[in-house]
Every structure is written in structure tokens, then in C-alpha cells.
Amino acid sequence: MEIIVGKNAGFCFGVERAVEIIRKALKKINDDVYSLGPIIHNPQTNEMFEEMGLKMVDSIDEIEKGSLVIRSHGLEPEIIKTAESKGIRIIDATCPLVKKVQDYAELLYKEGYKLFILGDPLHPEIRAVAGFTDNSANVIENENDLKDNIRGCRKVGVVIQTTQILDNYKNVIYKLIKNCDEFRIYNTICDATHERQEETVELARKSDLIIIVGGKNSANTTRLKKVAESIGCVACHIESPDELEKNWFHSVKVVSIVGGASTPEWIVNDTVLRIKEFK
Numbered sequence: 001m002e003i004i005v006g007k008n009a010g011f012c013f014g015v016e017r018a019v020e021i022i023r024k025a026l027k028k029i030n031d032d033v034y035s036l037g038p039i040i041h042n043p044q045t046n047e048m049f050e051e052m053g054l055k056m057v058d059s060i061d062e063i064e065k066g067s068l069v070i071r072s073h074g075l076e077p078e079i080i081k082t083a084e085s086k087g088i089r090i091i092d093a094t095c096p097l098v099k100k101v102q103d104y105a106e107l108l109y110k111e112g113y114k115l116f117i118l119g120d121p122l123h124p125e126i127r128a129v130a131g132f133t134d135n136s137a138n139v140i141e142n143e144n145d146l147k148d149n150i151r152g153c154r155k156v157g158v159v160i161q162t163t164q165i166l167d168n169y170k171n172v173i174y175k176l177i178k179n180c181d182e183f184r185i186y187n188t189i190c191d192a193t194h195e196r197q198e199e200t201v202e203l204a205r206k207s208d209l210i211i212i213v214g215g216k217n218s219a220n221t222t223r224l225k226k227v228a229e230s231i232g233c234v235a236c237h238i239e240s241p242d243e244l245e246k247n248w249f250h251s252v253k254v255v256s257i258v259g260g261a262s263t264p265e266w267i268v269n270d271t272v273l274r275i276k277e278f279k
């Protein structure tokens with residue numbers, strides 16, 4: 001059985017950067033360090049941070065002092081203001097590409113565009129971006145979300161969640177253009193997502209089985225499974241090598257392994273070692 005490991009398996013640049021910023025902060029700061037929610041969509045990395053002393057809480061109301069880490073997804077400006085008003089120190093690990101989405105959304109909002117954010121309304125990145133428009137933006141997940149909100153728009157602005165696929169929004173963009181006089185869009189989709197998806201397609205074409213490694217709650221990892229399946233390859237999504245089952249590899253000649261943007265390289269390597277044991 002041939003085992004192929006995707007070149008892009010391992011943390012993306014934004015997650016790698018955030019992990020380093022937080023690791024250094026935890027080593028240096030002798031006071032409580034908090035995050036709002038898990039640092040990344042990877043349970044093993046979150047456990048490592050908790051062991052280093054990071055406290056993960058759900059709300060800013062649970063923090064009275066110390067430092068607050070902003071995850072690579074970013075954070076709503078009103079929450080940052082609340083933290084600062086309590087004297088809480090901010091450690092900003094927002095990915096620079098996510099920051100760009102926030103900046104473009106704020107710019108379009110301030111210039112009077114009716115803003116549409118294309119993405120998942122429940123994702124922390126999108127909740128934070130909407131905050132930079134005083135929560136006035138329309139978050140659009142699919143065509144069904146376009147109803148009365150597109151009528152009578154003169155100036156329309158659009159930004160896109162970093163991990164989205166542009167093709168999924170062709171119809172939404174077409175409808176928006178048809179209903180306005182002026183249309184301005186910033187392509188804020190991140191290359192890390194693209195590259196992983198393109199590589200998954202390429203590997204799925206030459207494999208009997210593709211193993212997707214990464215957090216089950218990671219949107220970009222879950223999407224890799226769908227991408228592989230869409231071209232007819234059998235795909236299994238695991239969070240840890242312990243989930244691998246020997247019978248998956250029965251009569252498999254080529255297996256490929258890819259990881260999401262928040263999957264640490266060591267889990268990918270451990271997955272390879274475990275598969276080799278099955279050979």
C-alpha cells in the first residue's frame with residue numbers, strides 16, 4: 001500500500017502564528033490568561049494550552065482581571081472594549097488575513113455600502129467581522145437568505161469568510177449585482193483553504209482512500225471530506241490516529257492523508273505511523 005501525505009498537511013500560517021503568540025504569552029505572563037472558547041478547532045492543541053495554564057471561558061463576564069487572548073478567528077470589537085474597560089490586557093493573535101476581512105467590512109460600512117458578508121453566521125470569524133459594522137451587515141449563507149434585504153440597494157459591498165468556496169456563492173453574487181447600481185466586492189478567501197482543497201482533489205483522484213485529519217468541529221477540515229467525496233473517493237475524517245480501523249485499508253492500494261488548517265503536523269505524522277502498522 002502506498003501512503004501519500006499532502007504537502008499542506010499541518011497548521012496554516014495564521015494558526016501557526018496564533019499558537020506561537022499564545023505559547024510565548026503563557027510562558028511569560030505570571031497572571032491568569034483566558035480565551036473565549038477553544039483556541040483552535042483541534043482538541044489536542046487545546047488540551048496542551050490548558051495544561052500550560054490557559055483558562056477557556058465562554059463569556060467576558062467570567063473574566064475580571066488578567067489577560068485575554070484573541071484567537072486567530074478574531075473577536076467582536078465590543079467585547080474587546082468591555083475587556084479593556086475592566087483593565088484586562090489584550091493579546092491579539094487574530095490572523096492578519098482575518099483582520100483584512102474586518103478592515104474591508106468596516107471600510108465598506110463607513111463608506112455607506114449595504115454590506116453582505118458571505119459565510120456561516122454562527123462562525124466566530126463572521127460574528128467578529130459583523131461587529132466591525134455595528135452588526136448592521138447581512139450575513140448570507142446561501143441564496144435563501146436573500147429576500148427583502150436586497151431590494152432597493154444602491155451601493156452594495158461584499159466580503160467573504162476566509163474559509164469559503166467562491167463557487168458556492170456565484171448565484172448570490174449574481175443576484176446582488178442585478179439588484180444594485182454599484183457593487184464592490186473584496187475577495188477575502190484565504191489561499192490556505194484553497195490550497196488544501198485543490199490538493200485534496202488532486203490526491204483523491206489518485207487514491208482508493210483519503211484520510212482527513214483534524215478537529216470534527218473544524219469547518220475547513222469537514223469541507224475537505226466533502227471535496228474528496230464529491231469526486232467519488234472514499235474519505236474518512238479522524239481527529240486522532242486511534243480512530244483508524246484496520247478494515248478500512250482492506251484492498252486499498254493508495255491511501256492519501258490530508259489535514260485541515262488547524263491540524264498539527266505531529267498528528268498527521270502519528271497517523272502515518274499507525275497506518276504503516278496496518279500494512
Ligand code: SF4
Nearest residue numbers: 012014095097162190
Ligand atoms: S485558514 Fe487562512 S485565514 Fe484562517 S487562520 Fe489560516 S491563514 Fe488565517
